Amino acid sequence: FFFQTDVEICLIDGSCKSPVERFWNGNNTIYVLQKAQHHEESDPVEESNPDDALDVSELVPKEGSGPMALPVTRARQLNSLYAMVQNPNMAHLKIRELVVLPPLWIRCDGSDPQHTYWLGAEPLKVGHKITGISLYTVTCDGPTADKTCLANLEELKTEHKTRHHSSTVMTKGFAQYELLRAPSIEDTIGDSESNIYVDMTWNTVDKVLETPPLTSAATLNIMLESGDPGSPVYRVYRELQFLLALSEGLKTGVTEWPEPLESESAVELVQEFLTDLKRKMAGYCTSGDGNETEKIKSDTAAVDSSMTSIFSERGDLDFAEQLWCKMRSVSSYQEVVECLTLIIKSLACGDIQPWIHQGSSSLLSKLVQQSYHGKIETVSLSGITPIQMLLEVGLDKMKKDYVSFFTGQELATLTYLDYFISTSVDLQEQVHRVQKLHHMLEIMVSSTVLLHLKHENLYLLTQICMKYYKENPLNEKHVFQLPIRPALVKNFYQNGHPEIWKVDISSGHGPKEVKTTWQVSTNPPFEHMTSNNTGLFSDSTVKGSHEERMYFITLAQCSQVLF
Secondary structure (H helix, E strand, C coil): CEECCCEEEEEECCCCCCCCCCCCCCCCCEEEEEECCCCCCCCCCCCCCCCCCCCHHHHCCCCCCCCCCECHHHHHHHHHHHHHHHCCCCHHHCCCCCCCCCCEEEEECCCCCCCEEEEEEEEEEECCEEEEEEEEEEEEEEEECCHHHCCCHHHHHHHHHHHHCCCCCEEEEEEEEEEECCHHHHHHCCCCCCEEEEEEEEECCCCCCCCCCCCCEEEEEEECCCCCCCCCCHHHHHHHHHHHHHHHHHHHCCCCCCCCCCCCCHHHHHHHHHHHHHHHHHCCCCCCHHHHHHHHHHHCCCCCHHHCCCCCCCCCCCHHHHHHHHHCCCCCHHHHHHHHHHHHHHHHHCCCCCCCCCCCCCHHHHHHHHHCCCCCCCCCCCCCHHHHHHHHHHHHHHHHHHHHHHHHCCCCCHHHHHHHHCCCCCHHHHHHHHHHHHHHHHHHHHHHHCCCCCHHHHHHHHHHHHHHHHHCCCCCCCCEEEEECHHHHHHHHCCCCCCEEEEEEEECCHHHCEEEEEEEECCCCCCCCCCCCCCCCCHHHHCCCCCCCCEEEEEEEEEEEEC
16 A cells, blocks of 8 residues: 555565565564555555555555665655654654554665665564664665675674674575576576576685585575476477367367477378287287387387486387377367277277276277277267367376376375376366476476486475475476485585575574674665666676676664664
């Protein structure tokens, strides 16, 4: 909501990402004040009436534009007003009942000589009584490659001791290293935000920008979007896209046919497959049997040779699954109908008696089972029926593929996978759950190939991913976090440069704890900074070339005032 036309107040609760989390470790609700962005549909009043009921939607930032900062002088005025109304000694304000307000943080435009970008205030309490207030100032300079701008740790500690009259201080380090923004991802998917990085924390810092010790606590952060053409499982991704196209066609009535996975016509492939089966039944096929499995594998290879030990095509594809592999190259509704007509005709005439996996739930599998008894039901290949029949077969096949990977690698049991392969939900939900399985597959394969994680780490990561996806919809922007030993990634970070490096200097305990934070980062630390230097660093710079590395330098300080 608005305050005096120029200020927009946003309420951010503990479930949201805090914009000041790097400099303030509180986790409760906060007020964020920023410059008001007036919209045509909004009608701000001179001052909000406290008796007016506020809708939750009024307390969140407007979409479509980034937050805007207030002038530093205006921010200081607002900070002072907040401190006054929290001071129980301000009797002249005639506040009938003093209410402890959430902490206040104000976005600033950095227009003062110190380049202040945040001002904050937080009441100090003893029980329900306000005894004072903590005031925060966050400044930032940069970007700069001037190493003389880097702080001296001993000077920072001395300044903290002087400011807070403390004899001893504690230091805590934090560093973030980017382990993967793979060239294959950057070069082929312009909008991809895939990234793998590690956060490291440790106690007792000896010098600025020191490399984290191997005793650090390390957390791997993985955000991976599917569809990288350089991925070993890209062909599986394309197979999934075909499945999604069928699903969307079933839902909307319009199917957008993706580029075929095979160059040969699907009708021709199916006809050849059926002819081969007929010849086998008639006993004419006396050679080539030993190569059939290899032919199937070749036809349906999902990964390149470098990954066959991790994700390889199953050798037990049944009749329906082999047909799916042939029909992945269909490019029209009419082709689907023609293929299914050939199949049903062969089953009805008894020309073939193929085998299928027990428990297959697709309509085509049921027709195969009926053919064993010499009679199959009549199926009208019109409307959505052909698309649904093909979708069911593809779902069955891909579920078994993913199950084969996770159980074969001993990353999950069939019982734990039951949620993802259940047929008790509708087809659209089944497709959605298969998408989740694919995203998890991409994460496991990348973690194995690029980071060389061991089985114990992959097992834990699988459990983390599955727990999340049993409770949440598909979200490829989600960051999965995995605690690891620093030794696992030491080759990535010990010779690299951090994206973020900071030191916390603290003294006091509990409510009386005060902290000074000094940080360097390769990108602007605040989204409301008016710098145009985001993404300033090329890969060659980030990966350690001889170019000068540039940083933003941030300092957060705290003062406590007792009432």
